[in-house]
Every structure is written in C-alpha cells, then in structure tokens.
Amino acid sequence: MTTMEHPTEATAAASGASATERFHADKSPFEAVKDTPPERVNTLAREVLAAVHSTIRKHNVSYDEYNALKAWLIQVGEDGEWPLFLDVWVEHVVEEVNTSHRTGNKGTIEGPYYAPDAPEQGATGTIPMRDNEDGDPLVWTGRITSTDGKPLAGKVELWHADNDGFYSQFAPDIPEWNLRGTFSTDADGKFEITTIRPAPYMIPTDGSCGKLISAAGWHPWRPAHLHVKVSAPGHELLTAQLYFPGDAHNDDDVADAVKPELILDPKPAEKGGYTIDYGFVLDPES
Numbered sequence: 001m002t003t004m005e006h007p008t009e010a011t012a013a014a015s016g017a018s019a020t021e022r023f024h025a026d027k028s029p030f031e032a033v034k035d036t037p038p039e040r041v042n043t044l045a046r047e048v049l050a051a052v053h054s055t056i057r058k059h060n061v062s063y064d065e066y067n068a069l070k071a072w073l074i075q076v077g078e079d080g081e082w083p084l085f086l087d088v089w090v091e092h093v094v095e096e097v098n099t100s101h102r103t104g105n106k107g108t109i110e111g112p113y114y115a116p117d118a119p120e121q122g123a124t125g126t127i128p129m130r131d132n133e134d135g136d137p138l139v140w141t142g143r144i145t146s147t148d149g150k151p152l153a154g155k156v157e158l159w160h161a162d163n164d165g166f167y168s169q170f171a172p173d174i175p176e177w178n179l180r181g182t183f184s185t186d187a188d189g190k191f192e193i194t195t196i197r198p199a200p201y202m203i204p205t206d207g208s209c210g211k212l213i214s215a216a217g218w219h220p221w222r223p224a225h226l227h228v229k230v231s232a233p234g235h236e237l238l239t240a241q242l243y244f245p246g247d248a249h250n251d252d253d254v255a256d257a258v259k260p261e262l263i264l265d266p267k268p269a270e271k272g273g274y275t276i277d278y279g280f281v282l283d284p285e286s
C-alpha cells in the first residue's frame with residue numbers, strides 16, 4: 001500500500017497534486033517504453049506537431065493567443081492537472097484503440113482517481129464506508145465469466161465518488177479507502193457488493209482545466225459512475241465504469257467515456273435504495 005499525503009483543501013490544486021502524486025507512485029511510465037525505436041517516437045511526435053501547426057495556419061493564431069496557450073500549459077503543470085487534463089480529453093481514445101479487439105465486456109477510461117490495493121471484502125461484502133454515509137443504498141449482484149461462458153474466479157476492484165461527488169484519498173476529510181474495495185468471486189464466478197449510489201461528478205473548475213472549460217463555453221460534468229477493474233487469471237484486465245440511466249450527462253460527458261453497454265438497469269429495492277444485476281465477460285489473454 002502506498003500512503004499519500006491527504007489533501008487538506010477541496011481545490012483543483014490539491015486534488016491535482018494528489019492525482020499527480022498517485023500517478024508517480026504507481027507506475028514507472030518510461031520503463032515500459034524504453035525499447036521504443038526512434039522511428040516510432042519520430043512519427044508520433046512529428047504528427048502531433050503537424051496537427052498543431054495545421055490548426056495554427058487554419059485559424060491564423062495570433063501571438064496573444066500563442067502566449068495565452070504558453071501561460072496556460074505552464075499553469076496546468078503548476079496546478080498538477082496533467083492527469084486530469086489527459087484522462088478527461090485524451091484517455092478515451094487510447095482506451096478505444098487498445099480494446100477494440102475484445103469480444104467480451106466493453107471497458108472505458110480509468111480516470112485519475114484509482115488507488116491500488118483497496119481492502120479485500122470477499123465475494124459478498126460491503127464496501128468500506130462511513131457510519132453515516134449519505135446516498136441511496138445499492139446492492140449489486142453479478143458474475144464474472146470468460147468469453148466461452150465459463151465462470152471465472154476473479155476480482156472486482158470498485159471505487160467511486162461519494163454522494164457529494166468526492167473521492168477518498170483525493171479530497172479532504174474522507175477516511176482512507178472510503179468507497180473503495182476489492183471483491184472476489186465465489187467458485188461460480190458470483191459476487192454481491194453493497195455500496196451507495198454515487199453522485200454526478202464535476203471535474204475541478206478552479207484550476208487550469210476549469211479555465212479551459214469556461215473559456216470554451218463547455219461544462220465540467222461527468223455522469224454518476226462506478227469505477228471497476230475486473231481481473232481473472234489468464235484473462236485481460238478490464239477497466240470500466242458503470243452509469244445510471246437517465247443521468248443528464250450520459251449523452252454529454254466531459255470525458256466522453258459513456259458507452260450504452262455500460263449503463264445499468266437499477267431496480268428499486270423493497271427496503272429502499274436499488275438493486276443492480278450486472279456481470280462481466282473477460283477476454284482470454286492471447
């Protein structure tokens with residue numbers, strides 16, 4: 001387990017700094033690409049720059065606009081908002097090209113707020129939450145199977161925002177691991193998770209990403225979502241998010257991460273809250 005400084009303020013700079021710190025703690029991004037041949041780096045870098053050059057020519061970008069861009073790019077780094085910027089506006093296409101071969105479940109972006117090694121809860125369990133956790137209770141049953149229909153002994157890592165749209169470890173005053181848990185499946189591939197329904201999430205608006213959103217006349221909203229990483233031996237890791245029908249931002253997600261296959265069908269439960277039945281089909285590793 002990696003321990004992080006807990007943010008003390010609910011500001012873009014504080015959650016951005018946590019997201020940047022988390023990214024550095026979990027991954028050694030350069031190691032994985034250390035054998036990339038210069039031809040590929042050359043192609044990618046040249047084509048990205050050519051796309052920038054062509055936009056400048058097409059729209060006659062002025063020196064004032066160029067300097068504003070420069071200042072803004074510097075600010076994104078100072079705010080620690082590169083993880084937010086990239087996961088909102090770029091990651092969905094990376095996810096698309098890397099999973100298009102799959103015949104099992106659709107996935108979607110991871111986003112900046114995953115933390116590995118959330119506490120284990122067994123095959124039937126309640127996600128860690130505060131005694132007075134706000135929000136409608138949600139009881140979720142499901143099963144992990146392979147593309148041939150066979151049940152898999154695997155894991156569902158679940159993390160999501162609270163009823164105010166905040167994530168533990170990235171917002172102040174929320175206990176560590178709140179609304180984060182690792183569930184396993186029984187011999188039949190089944191799991192049953194009790195949690196609460198998360199609220200829609202607004203990406204931080206007081207930092208540089210917010211500045212871009214307001215300058216461009218966009219909105220900062222993501223629909224309410226449950227994040228999962230689903231894994232089983234010999235199968236490709238599935239990173240996905242599940243959404244709720246009727247959310248105003250399912251068709252208009254700032255991060256472009258909603259897919260129709262990822263929308264749940266919650267049913268009102270007798271004792272209040274909702275039940276959901278949603279399982280996962282994993283692709284065997286090739």
Ligand code: DHB
Pocket residue numbers: 083084085087088110111112113201202203204222255
């Ligand atoms: C961001 C937050 C999320 O919860 C998410 O799923 C994707 C992106 C963000 O703030 O960048």
Ligand code: FE
Pocket residue numbers: 111113201225227
């Ligand atoms: Fe999220």
